[in-house]
Amino acid sequence: MKIPFSPPYIDKDIIDEVVDSLNSGWITTGPKTKQFERDIAAYCEVPKVLAVNSATAGLELMLRWYGVKEGDEVIVPAYTYSATANVVIHCGATPVMVDVREDFLIDLEKVEKAITSKTKVIIPVDIFGYPCDFDELMALVNRADIKAKFNATTDEQKTLGRVMILDDAAHSVGAVYKGKKVGSQADAIVFSFHAVKNLTTAEGGAICLAFDKYFDVEDVYRQLNIKSLHGQTKDAMSKTQGGGWRYDIVEAGYKFNMPDILAAIGLATLKKYESHIIPRRKEIFERYCEGFSKYSWAQIPEYFSADKTSCYHVFPLRINNISEAERDAIIDKVMAAGVTVNVHFQPLPLLSFYKNLGYKMEDYPVSWDNYSREISLPVYPTLTDEQVDFVIHTMAEVVEKEYAAKV
Numbered sequence: 465m466k467i468p469f470s471p472p473y474i475d476k477d478i479i480d481e482v483v484d485s486l487n488s489g490w491i492t493t494g495p496k497t498k499q500f501e502r503d504i505a506a507y508c509e510v511p512k513v514l515a516v517n518s519a520t521a522g523l524e525l526m527l528r529w530y531g532v533k534e535g536d537e538v539i540v541p542a543y544t545y546s547a548t549a550n551v552v553i554h555c556g557a558t559p560v561m562v563d564v565r566e567d568f569l570i571d572l573e574k575v576e577k578a579i580t581s582k583t584k585v586i587i588p589v590d591i592f593g594y595p596c597d598f599d600e601l602m603a604l605v606n607r608a609d610i611k612a613k614f615n616a617t618t619d620e621q622k623t624l625g626r627v628m629i630l631d632d633a634a635h636s637v638g639a640v641y642k643g644k645k646v647g648s649q650a651d652a653i654v655f656s657f658h659a660v661k662n663l664t665t666a667e668g669g670a671i672c673l674a675f676d677k678y679f680d681v682e683d684v685y686r687q688l689n690i691k692s693l694h695g696q697t698k699d700a701m702s703k704t705q706g707g708g709w710r711y712d713i714v715e716a717g718y719k720f721n722m723p724d725i726l727a728a729i730g731l732a733t734l735k736k737y738e739s740h741i742i743p744r745r746k747e748i749f750e751r752y753c754e755g756f757s758k759y760s761w762a763q764i765p766e767y768f769s770a771d772k773t774s775c776y777h778v779f780p781l782r783i784n785n786i787s788e789a790e791r792d793a794i795i796d797k798v799m800a801a802g803v804t805v806n807v808h809f810q811p812l813p814l815l816s817f818y819k820n821l822g823y824k825m826e827d828y829p830v831s832w833d834n835y836s837r838e839i840s841l842p843v844y845p846t847l848t849d850e851q852v853d854f855v856i857h858t859m860a861e862v863v864e865k866e867y868a869a870k871v
């Protein structure tokens with residue numbers, strides 16, 4: 465049996481929607497992208513959503529909009545994909561890495577200790593689809609002593625008057641926090657629709673603007689829209705409609721817009737996300753949990769609690785009492801048996817770029833421990849029960865045969 469890791473979910477409805485875009489005479493940003501924005505906003509109960517061409521673009525756009533620049537600090541977890549920190553580097557600012565907890569989420573005590581007068585933004589990550597501690601993070605940045613440290617230098621920073629919480633929700637479309645879908649719990653929340661994500665547009669992202677207590681989100685949307693398209697005051701669609709062709713460039717903006725042909729994939733997928741995709745992913749998580757619960761060497765991830773429910777993006781199994789090299793050897797054997805697994809993620813201080821900047825893995829012991837024992841298992845709607853059982857059986861066979869004495 466050959467089991468891929470994460471093929472995209474594509475069915476006839478999705479193909480039909482893409483073909484509709486191809487036949488419509490309009491394939492870049494237009495009606496389907498705008499409809500997708502409205503549908504995501506309705507699904508997540510968030511006042512306004514801007515679709516972009518990746519989560520990376522969305523995170524960077526928000527940092528730029530907030531005026532993050534050289535000399536500023538942005539707090540990020542050490543355990544995440546590089547995009548979370550790379551966008552901070554792009555802005556010329558310094559990523560301040562903090563360790564995570566055993567549940568893979570950013571450690572709140574360490575966040576508090578890392579806040580200085582240079583901190584402009586905190587980017588927590590809803591890793592593997594499990595929401596971060598939104599309320600605690602929002603309470604922290606609203607605390608009088610933390611606000612007193614904040615040094616506002618732009619109009620946006622003066623209006624918010626505190627550190628912005630910009631959630632990296634690349635994994636967490638459809639996750640639930642205190643009874644509500646992730647989308648409105650931080651100042652801004654950025655989804656990814658990359659090919660391996662639960663809800664994909666091949667490449668894509670969306671920014672949920674939830675800080676409507678502080679800003680006119682329609683106005684922020686307009687500003688971000690212009691910034692996401694070269695600083696151009698009219699997009700391609702509106703240039704062809706009534707009111708004239710003439711446009712202006714008001715800043716050297718970016719090229720971050722989502723095309724309709726990709727939004728079409730998202731539009732059709734979102735229609736079956738709650739009814740079909742999430743429930744099947746949940747069943748697979750539960751089957752893994754049941755299957756691995758009889759093995760003392762298997763550490764099953766936390767993916768729900770009283771306040772949080774994952775959207776079941778990645779199933780990060782950890783093996784107790786093994787080294788990084790042993791984990792790698794297990795992966796090789798499991799892959800040779802036909803099961804494609806993965807590791808999410810190498811903590812940032814392990815990677816050359818960040819290592820060369822001076823970040824040290826030994827400063828993030830929990831990230832190291834989580835990473836060195838982690839194996840991500842396949843999860844996708846078309847994975848059958850038989851395949852899930854094969855994954856469990858293969859993992860157990862390899863671990864018990866090779867490491868019986870240790871684990």
Ligand SMILES: Cc1ncc(COP(=O)(O)O)c(C=O)c1O
Nearest residue numbers: 518519520545547634656657658
């Ligand atoms: C935690 C995290 N943040 C950000 C991103 C970037 O997403 P995108 O590929 O849409 O830019 C990813 C992508 O995998 C991710 O895993």
